[in-house]
Amino acid sequence: MYQQVAWIVSIVLIALLAIAFFYVVKHSGREGNGAAVAAATGRWRGRLLWGVTLLSIPVVAYTLTELPYARSAIANLGTVEVQAKGYQWYWEISQTKLPVGKPIEFQVTSADVNHGFAIYGPDMKIVTQTQAMPGVVNVLRHTFEQPGTYKILCLEYCGVAHHSMMTELHVVAQ
Amino acid sequence: MNMQNEMPAVGAVKVYAAISGVVILLMMLFGLVMRMTQGQILPIEPNVFYQLMTAHGIGMVAIAGLGGSAVMWHFLGKYVNLRAGFAWANLAFFLTGVVLVLGGIFLGGFAAAWTFLYPLPANGMGMWGKHAAAAYMGGVLLVGVGMLLFYLESARAIIRKYGSFAKALGWHFLKSGQDAPPATVIASTVVTIINIIAILIGAVILTMMLINLYVPEIAIHPLLAKNLIFLFGHVFINSTIYMAVIAVYEILPKYTGRPWNVYKPFVWAWSATCLMVLTVYPHHLLMDYAQPLWMHIMGQIVSYTSSLPVLALTLTATLGSIYRSNIKWDLTSALLVLSIFGWSAGVIPAVIDGTIAVNQVMHNTLWVPGHFHLYLLLGCVTMILAFTNWIANKEQAAGFSGLEKAMLWVFAISAFAYALMFLLSGQASVPRRWAVHLPEWLAYSQVASLFAAGVVISAMAIIVRAMGGIIRPARQA
Structure with missing residues (x-):
């Protein structure tokens, strides 16, 4: 969902920006009252600053309420633990058949260099991700809502066969 | 106190601009080849693709730094006494690096990759050896040393003139x-402060990694290294825009007849940027869950606030200075206005990606090059092209021929569409830095290749024309 939101919001805002530029460039030819234009510019500057600030505060506050960072100290009853380790250039996953509707805790690390542990849904869109870093365990919690074949793709460049570093998860109804 | 010392572009600035133009063009060609390879139009092997990708990344960062330095050196030199020897020393280190x-x-x-993320340089898996990694990292270190000399000289000159x-x-x-x-002095001071800090930090991690390369027992914590x-990296690449935008502050008023006034919000904005640009980088590590939580939250919040002040003021001031100004349009002024659009447009998807919830599904997809190609290609590079064109025209407004208008429109539309194709691909979860794309992603790369070709052709025309203007007087002399 966030992919579509990001795309639509970006396109709409960039279009508004483009309209502002076209309007101003179109009206750049005939010289106007410099003082009046400067005053209008000041008003628009204030509107932009206040507008963006007022818009950003609720967006930032709302989006910070749902953070993906699982605290390893918080134990979830019924969580399925999966160890995932990245190697140049393959994944070692302790369990690839996973249940639908149950929280899964991926404990992600790397044996060599940095990798990116991204879970792609059956529609080949990212559903969640974390980094796989040597010497560090990143805890990623996710509950699969739909059964199907999910793919793990490496999203952190890790050498010549980076693009081949894929494996599959099979999410099944219980 | 602020009397301008009007003087024409001198040797070092012209050489910087000329090198920038040539390297920018070469890097654009690398970009075209990479997109054509991803679209399976060109049969480039993955090892060559990743070499081109590394060269394209570090080449663009370095040349944006050099081009931005040309702008800053040229205009700052009109207010403070800079010693040309440091510009040449920077260039010598740059070329050696x-x-x-x-x-x-x-x-x-x-x-x-240009980011030389530890410990990948020491783990080439037969693709490269440790001497190759040392050459790369040593070269980047040398470029940094040259830049550090440059900023130390600008710091000395600024303090000598203004006291602090x-x-x-x-x-x-x-x-x-x-x-x-x-x-110009305010922006240059901010860049000087933040880049001295950033380059020293870069030198520390590069030196640590060079030691680790030959003495692996001396290991670095990967999260600290990252x-x-x-x-x-974040501070340095942001600084390239902050240096290049000086061209807008200095040149645009000559076309509009409206001076770029300094007022209190402008001073506040630049001072705030000085702090925020140093604290915003954790938004690159939002998917490193082991990073302290407060750093993630700071990364998101500062992402929203850091871009806003200077950009909002520069954006509104640019539009305000054009509106009903009877501006004289030529290639330089058009590129300057286009560059502010590119910078502003790029910040929108960048800030959105700085939202943790969005980053979780966009991180390291082609969304990332989407936003940075908007504010680097259509922003920073366009500012540098405008500056190059300005000095090629002996710092005067020129005519605007039909051919130049055509070049400008092809460049603007191609660069914009090229960046949008990255964003569209990122929205479809296409990963960045993949030499070989899955069949369902090929169309994105193929369409993007068309726009990349448009960028290369139009930029080549703009750059070749500017090079002629820069080199010709030297020959006549």
């Missing part, structure tokens, strides 16, 4: 409302 970097990549096979960084930032103006430093690399 570039030779090492290119040798490491194309002779040694080094291809760990505080005065050069205009803090006295906030109290008294009098004797504001020029916008923090240091992105702190250095």
